[in-house]
Each structure stands twice: as C-alpha cells, then as structure tokens.
Amino acid sequence: xxxxxxxxIRVKNGKASLIPELCIDCGSCLVVCPSGAISATTITxxxxxxxxxxxxxxxxxxxFQFSQRVTPAHVRRALLDLGFDAVWDYSIDxxxxxxxxxxxxxxxxxxxxxxxxxxPVVVRxxxxxxPAMVEQLIPIESPREIAGRELKRKYSKELKLKSxxxxxxxxxxxxxxxxxxxxxxxxxxxHLDGSVGISEIYxxxxxxxxxxxxxxxxxxxVFSSGELxxxxxxxxxxxxxxxxxxxxxxxxxxxxxxxNDIEKGKIRNIEFLECHACLGGCIGGNxxxxxxxxxxxxxxxxxxxxxxxxxxxxxxxxxxxxxxDFSLRRPLRPRIIEGEVVDLRDRVMRRRRADELLRGxxxxxxxxxxxxxxxxxxxxxxxxxxxxxxxxxxxxxxxEVLRKVYKKHPA
Amino acid sequence: xxxxxxxxxxxxxxxNFDKAGEVSGEIKMLxxxxxxxxxCLRRLVIVAFEAEMNVVxxxxxxTMTLILSEKDLCLEVxxxxxxxxxxxxxxxxxxxxxxxxxxxxxxxxGMGLPNMKKNSDEFRIETEVGKGTSVFSRIWLNSNx
Numbered sequence: 001x002x003x004x005x006x007x008x009i010r011v012k013n014g015k016a017s018l019i020p021e022l023c024i025d026c027g028s029c030l031v032v033c034p035s036g037a038i039s040a041t042t043i044t045x046x047x048x049x050x051x052x053x054x055x056x057x058x059x060x061x062x063x064f065q066f067s068q069r070v071t072p073a074h075v076r077r078a079l080l081d082l083g084f085d086a087v088w089d090y091s092i093d094x095x096x097x098x099x100x101x102x103x104x105x106x107x108x109x110x111x112x113x114x115x116x117x118x119x120p121v122v123v124r125x126x127x128x129x130x131p132a133m134v135e136q137l138i139p140i141e142s143p144r145e146i147a148g149r150e151l152k153r154k155y156s157k158e159l160k161l162k163s164x165x166x167x168x169x170x171x172x173x174x175x176x177x178x179x180x181x182x183x184x185x186x187x188x189x190x191h192l193d194g195s196v197g198i199s200e201i202y203x204x205x206x207x208x209x210x211x212x213x214x215x216x217x218x219x220x221x222v223f224s225s226g227e228l229x230x231x232x233x234x235x236x237x238x239x240x241x242x243x244x245x246x247x248x249x250x251x252x253x254x255x256x257x258x259x260n261d262i263e264k265g266k267i268r269n270i271e272f273l274e275c276h277a278c279l280g281g282c283i284g285g286n287x288x289x290x291x292x293x294x295x296x297x298x299x300x301x302x303x304x305x306x307x308x309x310x311x312x313x314x315x316x317x318x319x320x321x322x323x324x325d326f327s328l329r330r331p332l333r334p335r336i337i338e339g340e341v342v343d344l345r346d347r348v349m350r351r352r353r354a355d356e357l358l359r360g361x362x363x364x365x366x367x368x369x370x371x372x373x374x375x376x377x378x379x380x381x382x383x384x385x386x387x388x389x390x391x392x393x394x395x396x397x398x399x400e401v402l403r404k405v406y407k408k409h410p411a
Numbered sequence: 412x413x414x415x416x417x418x419x420x421x422x423x424x425x426x427n428f429d430k431a432g433e434v435s436g437e438i439k440m441l442x443x444x445x446x447x448x449x450x451c452l453r454r455l456v457i458v459a460f461e462a463e464m465n466v467v468x469x470x471x472x473x474t475m476t477l478i479l480s481e482k483d484l485c486l487e488v489x490x491x492x493x494x495x496x497x498x499x500x501x502x503x504x505x506x507x508x509x510x511x512x513x514x515x516x517x518x519x520x521g522m523g524l525p526n527m528k529k530n531s532d533e534f535r536i537e538t539e540v541g542k543g544t545s546v547f548s549r550i551w552l553n554s555n556x
Contacts, residue, residue, distance in 0.1 A: 132453035
C-alpha cells in the first residue's frame with residue numbers, strides 16, 4: 001500500500017483494492033506484496049498453440065540474465081528448442097526508432113522537453129498525474145511495436161500466412177509492458193500478441209542451455225551488432241543528440257522530481273528526457289532474474305565483443321527508414337480521473353471537508369485505516385469512499401476488527 | 412464578480428534558495444487535487460514559480476495568496492524588497508539584474524516577469540523603490556474548471 005507512488009491502493013478487511021484511475025502499472029506493489037496477492041498477467045505456452053507461427057521478440061535485457069559464458073546465440077538456440085519458430089532480430093527496429101526519435105526532437109517546435117514514451121509506466125504517469133505534459137510525450141512507437149509490425153509483414157509474406165496466424169511474443173523485463181500490449185495507452189491495438197516475463201521463462205532457457213551445452217569456443221563469443229543493440233541503454237532508446245540537451249533518468253521517484261520541476265518551468269535547455277521507471281532502466285525490471293548491477297556488468301562484458309554494424313545492417317536500416325512510418329497511430333490523451341465529474345464548487349467543498357477531517361486525524365500515517373496516509377484517508381471520507389471511523393484513533397472497535405482479520409490463530 | 416471559493420496564503424522567505432519552489436509546489440498539488448484544467452494549471456504554476464523565485468532572489472520576505480472562484484484563478488504576491496525602479500524595462504525579455512551567483516544556480520535569465528505576463532490573462536505590477544513590489548495575475552478558467 002505504501003509502496004504505491006500514486007497512492008492508488010487501499011487495504012480494507014485484509015484485502016487490497018485499487019483505485020484504477022490512479023494506477024500507472026508500475027509494478028512497485030508486485031515486488032513488495034507480502035502475500036503474493038498481486039501478480040503479473042502474462043501469456044502461457046498453452047495459449048500460444050492457437051498460432052501457426054510463433055516468434056519471440058526478446059528484450060535485450062534477457063541476454064544479460066545468464067552467466068558470462070552464455071551468449072545471445074545460446075539464448076536464441078534455447079528459445080527455438082523450447083518451441084518458438086523464430087527469434088526476431090530486434091536491433092534494426094531499435095536503430096530505426098533511435099533515428100525517428102532523433103529526427104523528431106530536431107524538428108519539434110515545442111514545448112520542450114520531449115519525454116520518451118517507450119516505458120509504459122512513464123506514459124501512464126504523465127497521463128494520470130501530469131495531464132498538461134501529455135503533448136510532450138514523444139509521438140513515436142516503441143521498438144518492440146515496430147518489431148511486431150515488421151515480423152508480421154515479413155513472415156506473412158514469406159510463409160503465406162495471415163497476420164493473425166503469427167504470434168509476436170515479447171519476452172518482457174516488466175509487467176508494465178505486458179499491460180501496454182493488452183491495453184495500449186494510445187488506445188490502438190498492439191502489434192504484439194502477448195508477452196512472457198523473463199523470470200517465467202528463465203528456468204526453461206537455463207535448463208535447455210545446460211542440456212545442449214557444448215564447450216564454449218572463445219571465438220564464438222564474438223557476434224555482430226545484429227544480435228545485440230550497441231547502446232548501453234538496454235531498450236536502445238539513445239538518440240544521437242548532444243549530451244547537454246539530453247537527460248537520461250531512471251527510477252520513478254527521480255522521474256517524479258524532475259517532472260515537478262518541468263511543470264514549474266524550471267527545466268530549460270533540455271530537449272529530450274529519456275525516462276525509465278525502473279531504477280537502472282529495463283535491466284532493473286521487476287520480471288528480471290539477475291540483479292541490476294550484475295546484469296549491467298554482463299551487458300558491458302557482452303558489448304566488448306560486439307562488432308561494428310555490418311554494411312548489410314546499415315543498408316537495411318536505410319531502406320526501411322525511408323519507407324516506414326514510426327509515429328503513434330493515435331494521439332496520447334490525459335486520463336480522466338473521477339474528480340472531474342463533479343463541478344468545481346463541489347470539489348472545493350470536498351477538499352475543505354478533507355482538510356477539516358485531517359485535523360482530527362493523528363498524522364502518523366500508520367496505514368491501519370487501510371489508506372497509505374492520513375490525508376488519503378481524509379480524502380476518501382470526503383469523497384464518500386469510506387467511513388472516518390476506520391481510523392483506529394477515532395474508533396477502538398476498529399482495532400478489534402483488525403485483530404480478527406490479521407490474527408487468525410490466537411496465541 | 413464570481414463568488415470566491417477558496418483563498419489560501421503562503422509565506423515566502425527571501426534568500427532561501429534551498430526552499431525555493433516549495434510554495435508553488437504546494438499550490439500545484441492543491442490545484443491538481445481540485446482537478447483544475449491542465450492548461451490553466453500549467454500557466455498558473457509557471458506564474459507562481461516565477462513570482463516565488465523573484466521574492467526569493469530579491470526580497471526579505473513575501474506572501475503569495477491564491478484565490479479561486481468559479482470563473483478564475485488569481486494570484487497575489489507582495490513582498491518587502493527593493494522594488495523595481497523601471498517596470499517597463501523589467502518586463503522586457505532578457506533584462507535581468509540577477510547576480511552571477513543566481514545565474515550559476517540557473518536563475519535570472521530575465522524571463523521571470525515577461526513569462527508571468529505571458530501566462531496571465533490579466534497582469535499588474537505595483538512597486539515602490541525601497542519598499543516592495545506586489546504582483547497580481549488572473550487566469551480565466553475554461554468551462555470544465
């Protein structure tokens with residue numbers, strides 16, 4: 001409840017519930033929930049059987065989850081052995097989006113800074129809490145969506161299949177991207193058909209690699225950039241902009257601090273903010289296995305073996321960049337929150353009532369009422385969502401109720 | 412004249428750069444909670460922040476008052492400070508009397524007052540050299556508040 005950055009969770013009678021308009025799908029609750037009650041919605045292998053051709057689109061983060069001796073080639077092999085018909089090479093899509101972003105920033109008339117839109121949590125945070133900044137979200141698709149679109153085009157042509165018969169499955173470092181596939185923020189339909197969390201498929205890949213493992217030839221570790229993004233940023237969002245106008249940010253708390261400053265007009269001279277809600281970027285995602293720092297070390301290790309882009313790679317990028325459109329299909333809009341249905345006078349009255357109620361509360365933010373702060377509780381009461389007596393300082397019976405709910409086995 | 416719905420006053424401490432921006436931050440949170448239209452909110456927060464910075468940079472102390480009615484949002488900021496000798500000049504973009512120290516901290520681009528004026532529907536300054544300055548800004552609310 002307290003982990004939620006937008007205060008969207010309430011716990012009443014031992015059960016957690018959500019104020020859906022406030023949820024930004026960040027997954028902070030997923031990591032801390034003591035009973036494992038909150039889980040990510042991802043796809044199962046059984047659900048995939050309805051497709052004729054299954055393609056894995058791997059977040060580059062996947063490759064940094066294994067030991068130093070496991071190369072992206074091993075991981076790809078294991079995914080094919082596990083039943084995928086192809087593993088999509090996603091680096092061209094990443095490069096294309098980098099270019100599209102760079103061009104967009106250079107041509108943007110304002111307002112600045114533009115905010116990256118590949119992290120779905122950042123997009124929803126802006127839609128919910130910074131509605132005035134929605135037009136600053138960069139109107140460009142994420143690389144994973146472009147990958148889904150391109151692989152469907154390619155395989156439906158080559159294999160004479162309908163695009164619905166091909167599954168584009170994203171191997172995801174976080175549950176937020178899963179939700180962005182099910183319910184895209186711009187209200188269009190995703191080009192991807194589902195996702196599997198890295199942590200869900202990790203054991204299968206690991207065991208598969210163990211089974212078929214041959215001694216690794218050091219020569220084999222070298223691979224082309226076709227297999228791994230050249231960029232340190234694990235989702236590749238790294239536009240070719242000068243450093244002084246470009247600010248990379250990771251971690252929701254820091255992003256919120258910077259967004260508050262943008263709202264005041266305090267941030268000048270910055271053209272582009274690359275924001276990832278997870279600390280350290282996508283390699284810190286909540287469905288990853290390896291800890292952030294080890295994964296980053298592995299990332300750097302692998303990058304040392306990456307060759308410069310091949311001429312074929314450059315040619316393909318050039319060819320596709322000229323003829324494809326990378327913009328979002330529908331504009332992003334602020335999310336309507338419940339408060340807007342009552343008129344301003346009522347909202348002011350409600351706020352006054354909340355202020356009065358707050359004076360009667362202990363301001364300890366103990367959370368026993370089921371709201372994360374005393375202020376949230378006062379607001380809930382003023383909005384008619386709950387009773388003021390849920391506060392243990394105002395009603396002793398509440399303690400008895402809590403005792404019953406939480407202490408099922410008396411000592 | 413539309414009925415006043417809410418009036419809140421905040422104290423601003425001069426020369427306290429550490430706390431600079433807190434008052435406009437509080438106002439922003441309040442208005443956001445009230446569900447004020449995003450465009451109006453954005454404009455008002457810019458005015459509030461610039462006004463707060465001016466008090467912090469130049470004055471000993473100041474007061475910011477937010478007045479909300481069904482039709483508009485008003486901000487009154489008055490300070491005990493040096494006053495502005497030439498208001499016309501101060502309203503020109505790029506004109507600044509900020510010290511190097513202030514500029515190093517990222518303030519004093521000479522955009523403060525012009526920015527406030529640009530973001531207000533009605534804007535007035537009253538100032539007396541040696542005594543202080545008061546600024547009034549009004550932003551009309553649109554139909555959905």
